[in-house]
Amino acid sequence: MTSSTIFSGVSPISLPAATTGGNSPLTLRDMLFFLRMRWPWIVATTIAFLVLAGSYVLTAEPTFVASTQLVIFPQVSGSEAQRAFAEDAFIEGQLEIARSSDVVGGTVTALDLDNDPEFVDQAPSLQDRAKNWLTGLSSQQDTPSQAATDKGTGEAQPEGERLHDWATATLLNMTEIRRIGSSTVIEISAAATTPQKAVDIADTLARQYIQKNISMKANAARQYSDWLAKFITEQQRGLAEAASALAGFTSNPRDQFKLAELQSATDARRTLYESTLNQLTEAKQRITYPVSDATIVSRATLPLSKARPRSTLILAFAAAVGLGLGLALAMIRHAGDRRIIRPHQIADAAGLPFVTLLATSKRTSNRHPAHFLAAGTDRSTAAYPDIPGMAELSATVVGLRRKRRVVIGIVAIDPGSGASTIACELAMLSAISGAQTLLIDAAAQKSSLSKSIAPHSSTGLVDVLDNGELIQTAALPLTPTLKFLPLGDVEAVTPAIRLSSRRTQLSFADLKKEFDAIFVDISAFSASPDANAIAPELDGVLIVTSHGRTSIDDTMRVIDTMRNVGAEILGAIINHAPKRMQS
Structure with a gap:
């Protein structure tokens, strides 16, 4: 698991696969978004100029x-x-x-x-x-x-x-x-x-x-x-x-x-x-x-107040200059910012059918948001924290393929984007809907999903690849409709690369006979080549980015690379979005 908090979100934002030619006109919504995103620049610059003006007013000799x-x-x-x-x-x-x-x-x-x-x-x-x-x-x-x-x-x-x-x-x-x-x-x-x-x-x-x-x-x-x-x-x-x-x-x-x-x-x-x-x-x-x-x-009379410096005028002028310069710097920063902050950045550039925003929520205090799925705990599905937005995302993901049985991989651009948590949430919501669901941990790099859900498991995906019959014991039942297949002990070759070779005792075709939905947690693209290896074997891939941290250039490079090897990109998720983005 690469995320330490549970994510609350907004409904998936359905966007067209491609936009029409020409520049879209500036709207009030765009301006409000700009102010919400860049107000620290404007405020900081204005305050800096006010501090300078105030220092001058306080230290200047009165006249x-x-x-x-x-x-x-x-x-x-x-x-x-x-x-x-x-x-x-x-x-x-x-x-x-x-x-x-x-x-x-x-x-x-x-x-x-x-x-x-x-x-x-x-x-x-x-x-x-x-x-x-x-x-x-x-x-x-x-x-x-x-x-x-x-x-x-x-x-x-x-x-x-x-x-x-x-x-x-x-x-x-x-x-x-x-x-x-x-x-x-x-x-x-x-x-x-x-x-x-x-x-x-x-x-x-x-x-x-x-x-x-x-x-x-x-x-x-x-x-x-x-x-x-x-x-x-x-x-x-x-x-x-x-x-x-x-x-x-x-x-x-x-x-x-x-x-x-x-x-x-x-x-x-x-x-x-x-x-x-x-x-x-x-x-x-x-x-x-x-x-x-x-x-x-x-004759001259004693002046009641100083004539210079004119404190009010200087402060007002400093505020106006600071505000103007802050707006200019914010616009320059906004225009040159290649980080992902709005859904249409990915949708327009990659032609994705949907992009979803998920906002961070401090609903849990520990470092393992999936602890409630730990094997052996007597938890009902009613205890599961139904996070707004995740249910809609789950329905959208499943509905995009219009298939009864699907295998969907979740891969992040960079580590720490929360792909493991999202995979866990989607699997749980799919199970709650009544579908037989399997969650597979294939993230070989620092896999915290297996450590969080099944820390004492003796067998896992690595073992099942050598012996397909072990799936019955390796797949741990978490709820009546949800099973979890932990990673196991990885040696030289990662499970994702072995799955792509099709020379294993486990195949997704066999798993589809038992499960309606299979979610595969894959290592981050920048940390491992597993995504390129296993993506063609999946029915679709969800790309996970981090709001304000992942660049659109890196995201497009990953999407193009995965498409070149035959992967089908279902959509993208912008994680860690500020709560104000929900409005």
Whole structure:
């Protein structure tokens, strides 16, 4: 006996001997079968990606983002269309000013970020390395200590200046300055590893931007004031000359028209001088008290939660990728799997009239499922565990030949497929139906059937081959309609090979005169050549495969080999099928 458990099964699946040409369409049943068979691949891949994502979420340093909002007052004039265009250009200019190195560098100095490990001497992260690799750059960024020379002169930069430049570049990458919609409001967002640091950076950036704006306006006013001062000097000199000419002509007026002209020129110069003097006064005021074009309308507040990593999004993405990759791997595995998992694989390839699935059941706890047939035990047929599916299989096997007396061999592709157990079950069911049944153990390789049913038998098939009269004593009655012929002591040549020679004292033709059904347990094909030798002497052969273990290629090779020697393959049995295959 090669199986250690009793098999429960489903009704035999009758399939056509050959399928029509073309590929059959994918059905819902096929998809459900695929999911039932390959769900461990899908689940395992999904879980693996979720574990990786969860590890990243748990170990990644959190990042908090705080935002400060400012409103800008564009100083533009002109038509409505001109004002709109000038306003957009003005705000874009202010955004660039806010991103300038003066503003960001001033923030670094104000917050002493050039001494913060988060901003200096920082090894490139895995994300940065991936970005650099994708963009074709070196995956190793220069640290402040590595950037030791100036690009233009090749002279070494002071350490403090290098740290400041590095911190400025890092801070610029950690901030975002944008315009909100088409409004005149801009938002400065800063990211940091702590909520308070993010708030401090955002607010300081806003203040530095306002200071930069004020400084720029003060410098512009100062330059304008200097120009006005020079222009007033010129105007003052011109006014003095015009006044002197007017005074000299007035003392001796000879031409009233010339007098009016000099008076008008003097008044014009005086008016221009006074106007320029007023502008100079206003410019001086803008220098001493400049007004910014922007003001803070909303200061940064402490963020309530981290902005990155986005745990939910990362886990959802990992689950989606894992599910997709798991499906892909499962489909590749399913398409390339040559193991037998569905009945139509054998039926279509070999043209068999039927293929049966039998599922494993733990109905017995010992290692010999046929112990209840042991000779000498007083067991009734009612005690026999009627296994669903086996009765239908027995009726199908017997009905296929449409003969009253048949000899059927049961052979497995590989050892451990349960051929001995199936032979025992079929024999018992045949006997229960009232047919005189003989079960023959011809499996010479590690035959556990004889050890299980008749462990103390002194004669067996080997002896009957030499002396046919011993059949009466060698065949042990197990029930009124069932006898068992154990193997006996095998020497050089196996009983199956001796039976094929037809030079023995035992023949199947003689046995048919006494028994209605004879079941022969044969050694597994891969373990012994007995199947090829004895198969032509039988009325038919049942091929036993193991679900998910026996390959379709090995099965077809065995079937073709046995057919070549004249054996008739009645059908196939897929043993050890999962119970879910019954649905």
